[in-house]
Amino acid sequence: MDSQPTKPRLFIGSSSEALTTLDLVAGELADVASCRAWPGIFEQNKSGLASLLKEARVCDFGILIATQDDLRESRGTTQRTPRDNVIFEFGLFLGAVSPNRVFLLAETGTALPSDLNGINVSFYTLELGKHNSLPTVCKQISQLIKKLSSQSELGFLPSTALAVGYYHNFVRPLCKYLHQDGRVYLQNQSQPIHVRSFKLNVLLPADLSSNGVNDFVARYNRHHNLQAAATEMANSQKRGYPFHFRIDPPEQDLSAKVEVQLFDVPTTLTTIVKSIDLCLDSSFIGKDDNKQYLKSRELANFANVLQTLVDDDDNAKSYVEIALNIRL
Incomplete structure (x- = not known):
């Protein structure tokens, strides 16, 4: 029985400063998923939130790229953190798609919210040859997408x-x-x-x-x-x-x-x-x-x-x- 309709849909979100990295990620995963990047999903005359909610309903997987875009001072320490909207969208897709099918791809050294302490997050570097180089981390996610695409779980639709x-x-x-x-x-x-x-x-x-x-x-x-x-x-x-x-x-x-x-x-x-x-x-x-x-x-x-x-x-x-x- 051939029951795979097309490649699964993968939403990829990032800050505007990380669009170059987003394009690299989309290129690495193009063989296993139909990649839909955030700049192209916002609809005319609709709020950004409405477009994101719709995208979460029609996508099978999600990747949010967290890069060191902002500075935050916390308890006397200055940290480099991702944009708030990236973390917000990560949480939105976790709830709407599935915790098993949404991944946070974080630049090495990025300070993440304490709620993510103890959770395995994919940290990457743009330096090739490293054990966590971007192509290596994307290959791991690619293998996971292939595996999960053959499995079924309860979702929003019945x-x-x-x-x-x-x-x-x-x-x-x-x-x-x-x-x-x-x-x-x-x-x-x-x-x-x-x-x-x-x-x-x-x-x-x-x-x-x-x-x-x-x-x-x-x-x-x-x-x-x-x-x-x-x-x-x-x-x-x-x-x-x-x-x-x-x-x-x-x-x-x-x-x-x-x-x-x-x-x-x-x-x-x-x-x-x-x-x-x-x-x-x-x-x-x-x-x-x-x-x-x-x-x-x-x-x-x-x-x-x-x-x-x-x-x-x-x-x-x-x-x-x-x-x-x-x-x-």
Whole structure:
């Protein structure tokens, strides 16, 4: 399953005096991330804070570069410190993105706030050949970005929680039922089809429309001649697991146990669309690259989480196929 949409987005912030260093950092990390530097993210007719908050919502990682730009006297000692706005933005991105995905890159000798005492901070020097030269430190961060990009964690948007719920409420019990009972009822038919073996195909569309997945489900089923089915009859007092269904190969004797293909598009994906609309400004009509990126990222994360859960379930791992980027 190919579930990586694009390179992750990396916000890089600094003081104006450190823009040369920022460009060096962006160059070192360009292979692993799509770098977005602070001078280019501020929008016309919006406050700087509003632009930063929006950037924190649409980025996967952040780096704030702390350089010796200011002098501060504290308890009789003069220290060289970073700009206040750099520390503020570091805290903002820590809270909005993740403490695991936001890094403070500090020039050697820079006095940092005491709140950071005891926390590992990446100190760098521009002197090449040193153990903490800027290219060396950036390589360490690059390796960490690669590692974290393949992992999932709870964030502001809900794809991780949705995937966990979908697995526990649908995929796992359906697979367990089919292994133990193996009966499927087609829509409007009272006699069950007995299942010998099955494959559950979980379909994740390449894009999520503003209406969610219902339109995609209807068109996909019509295009592939799929029939509605469930584990219980429609008038049964028991709650069945609904899905769409195809006998494959089609010439099997229905009086005996058959091989079947089951298809499902998680309707819970609609929650992702609604969450992104709430997260970002929806006051205009037209293409929004940030929304498209978030949809792609959340779909990929949903697929990754679900695949991890399926791979750890003996009832599911050989019987569930997750297909990402499905187009009609």
